Amino acid sequence: MVTPEAHPVLRTAAEAALIAYRDARAGYGRAELAEYVADGADGTPTMRIDVLVESAILAAIEGSAANALSEETGFVDRGSPVTLVMDPLDGSANAAAGVPLTAFAGAIAVDGEFTEGLVVWLDTGRSWWASRGRPTGLRTSGRTALDGAAVSLLRPRFDVPGAAGAWRAVAERAGRVRILSTSCLEAALVADGSTDAFADAASDTHRLVDIAASVVLAEAAGGAVRDVWDRPIVCDTDLTRRWSGIVAASPALADEIAETLRSEAGLPVL
C-alpha cells in the first residue's frame, strides 16, 4: 500500500495506476497492449497500455489543483506551485508482454524543487516512498566502489556511438549485472539497499519522468543521482530533454560510474 503520508495527488495517481494496470492486463491481449497507438510528448511512440494507464491516472487526478507532467500527455498546467511529475507505467515493454516488473513512479515538485518520490511495483503493490527532510526507513548499501558492485543497467545500445563500450566497461568491473527493464523499480532497489547502482550507460534514454522519483528516493536513503555528462537533473516541462541517469548507493559510487561511462563513451565501440 502507498503510505497515507504521501501527497494526496501522488497517492491518488498511484492507486489509479494499480487498478488501470490490472484491468489492462486482464482486458487485452499482449499484441493489443504493445501496439503503438500514439506519439508521446517526448516524440517516441506510445503503446496502448501506456495510454490506458495514463488516461486512468489523469482522470483520477482531474479534480486536483496540482499541475501534472506525464510521459505521453506532457505538461498539464493548472497554475499551481505543485507539479506531479510521473511515469504512469515504467517498464512498458515488460507490462505489455507479461514480465511482472512494472512500476508507477511519481515525484512532487514544489516551485521546481523535488520534495517527494514514490515508486509502486504494479505487479505486487509494494511501494517505496520518501519525502525530503523527513526520516525514512530506506537506506542504500552505502557501497563506494564499482569493482564488485551489483549494478543494474539499461540494455546495451549498439546503435548509439560509444554506448556499448561504456556499458561493457561498467559490466566488466561489476560483481553482478542485471537488466530488469524498469528504471524506476531498479532505482528503488538501490534506495533500499538491494542493489548498489542503476545506470543508463551513456545512451541518453532517460527523460525526467524516468528519474525524478529516483532523485528523491536515492538522496533520502544516502545515495546519489548523477547524469553521465554532468547535466543537472532539473524539473523541466520539456520532455524531449534526455539524460543518462545514474542512481547509486553513495556519491562516490555515482561519480566513479559516471567517470567510467564518460571515459569509455568517448572511445569507439569495442
Next chain:
Amino acid sequence: MVTPEAHPVLRTAAEAALIAYRDARAGYGRAELAEYVADGADGTPTMRIDVLVESAILAAIEGSAANALSEETGFVDRGSPVTLVMDPLDGSANAAAGVPLTAFAGAIAVDGEFTEGLVVWLDTGRSWWASRGRPTGLRTSGRTALDGAAVSLLRPRFDVPGAAGAWRAVAERAGRVRILSTSCLEAALVADGSTDAFADAASDTHRLVDIAASVVLAEAAGGAVRDVWDRPIVCDTDLTRRWSGIVAASPALADEIAETLRSEAGLPVL
C-alpha cells in the same frame, strides 16, 4: 499456490521452500545470507541462504520414497525409480540481497526421464507447472526468429573465452534484452509467452538443476531446450556437469540462438 495435481514430493518441496525463504529473509541480514558457508555438490561455494532453504526442503521430504538431487547436497539415493531434481533457491544472489526475483525449481524424473516441471516464484507464490502428456495452459509466444526477439540472458562473462562475444552477438540482434539473474524464473516466462527465449551465452554455467524444470515446462508449452554445444540434457547425478542452456519459444528459435552463440564463441572476445 502450487497445483494439487503436482507430484506430492514436488509440492511438499516447493511449500517448504516458500516458508524457508520467507523465514531466512526475516531472520538474517543481507551479509549473513550472502556468506559462503560451504561448497556445493558442484564444487562452487554455497551461500547461507542456499543452505537454509535446501535444509528445510530436505527435512520436509525426508519421509518421501523418492530420491533427491539437489544443488548443495547432491544425490540422496533411496533406491526409487522417482527422483526429485531441484534447485532449492534459484537466484541466490537476488535472494540474499533482496532483489525479489528468486525461485524454487523442481523436476520429477522417472527412470531417468523428466515427467513434471515446477517453478515457484518465491517472492510472490506464483507458480508454473507442467506434466508430460497432460494438457497445459502454458503456451510460448511461438516466435521463430532471433531478430527482434525478447531474450533473457545470463550476465556476460568476460573471463570465459568467447563468451562475451557470443553474448553480444545475441544481444545485438534481440529486440529486448533482460538479465533477471534467475534462470528458472526466466525460463518460466518463456513457457508462458512473456519472453521469447532465455540463454546461457556459452559460459557453461548451467547445471542440471538449473534447467531440468525448464525442459518440461518449455516443451509442454510448445518451446524447446537446447545446449549451445548440442550436449543432450539428461538426468545425471553428477552435478559437476555443465551446460549452456537455451530455452526458447520454438525449436527454430532455439536452433538459431544456439547457432549464433556457437559461431561467435569460437572467435576471440570482441
